[in-house]
Amino acid sequence: MNSTETFLQILTEYLDKFTNLAAKYDGTIQYSKELETTIDGYSAFITDERNHSAWEQLERQASNEFIRLAAEARSVSARCVAIMEKYRALKLLDGNAGLTDYFKNIESCIESEFGSFHVTSDSKVFMVGSGSFPMTPLLIAKRTGAEVIGIDIDDEAVELGRRVVERLGGGLRIRLVNSSIDHLDLKNVSHIIFSSTVPNKYDMLEQLHPLTEERVVVAMRYGDRLKSLFNYPMKETDGQTWGLVETVLRPGHVFDVALYKKVSVASGQRRRFT
Ligand SMILES: C[S@@+](CC[C@H](N)C(=O)[O-])C[C@H]1O[C@@H](n2cnc3c(N)ncnc32)[C@H](O)[C@@H]1O
Structure with a gap:
């Protein structure tokens, strides 16, 4: 990835997906697969070295839109990680446990x-x-x-x-x-x-x-x-x-x-x- 425009577009899409998935949590594991896939994709996005230059350019420009988007993405993705833990707990308690990339990443730390x-x-x-x-x-x-x-x-x-x-x-x-x-x-x-x-x-x-x-x-x-x-x-x-x-x-x-x-x-x- 090299364009800030593409970067912002991907980030906006993640923000929409996260906002949508956070609102859908209802104490069941109905949307767990969708959330896991989104979080794994987002983890890959924020650890991908190729995204650094777009990030740095946007950080330098510091537009209000970018600052707002980044803060919202941080807050809603944090909420979604907490929800994903709920899904993982519910699956375990229901006898159906798996390990997603995000969890492997934390556990290795x-x-x-x-x-x-x-x-x-x-x-x-x-x-x-x-x-x-x-x-x-x-x-x-x-x-x-x-x-x-x-x-x-x-x-x-x-x-x-x-x-x-x-x-x-x-x-x-x-x-x-x-x-x-x-x-x-x-x-x-x-x-x-x-x-x-x-x-x-x-x-x-x-x-x-x-x-x-x-x-x-x-x-x-x-x-x-x-x-x-x-x-x-x-x-x-x-x-x-x-x-x-x-x-x-x-x-x-x-x-x-x-x-x-x-x-x-x-x-x-x-x-x-x-
Ligand atoms: C991603 S999870 C926990 C990390 C993970 N279970 C682990 O073992 O590494 C983050 C948790 O922090 C909690 N949290 C957020 N703000 C908090 C605060 N001010 N005090 C205590 N817990 C908080 C959330 O409710 C959420 O369950």
């Missing part, structure tokens, strides 16, 4: 998510946006034996998520709740993961600062530039609270990961990443 800050059986992991099919909590708890707490603002996602955990992860230490951060005891949390499709994730990160201990490490999933059509992008943090330690760039994957640690004040001097 989990291994490297915390870089050198490994999760062990003594870790306590907190995930924001655990979803209806909590594959991150499940894989972490299964592979490491760590305790995992997941929150989600959607009651249906929490309910489906619990049933999926019961089915796939009986005996694992996973707790899913719909709760605001300040109602949870997060003092012993060692690792935090933010789902990349949580719109206010950077506000929540700041909120977490006083509620967590010094050694905590945060994996913030995000997508910049072309990937921001499917993810909320990285933001500058308040220099007094969180410091960026590492970014794990994952070409060909739907999102990247930024690792943060607390900036702490020691002996009157500001020290980073203790």
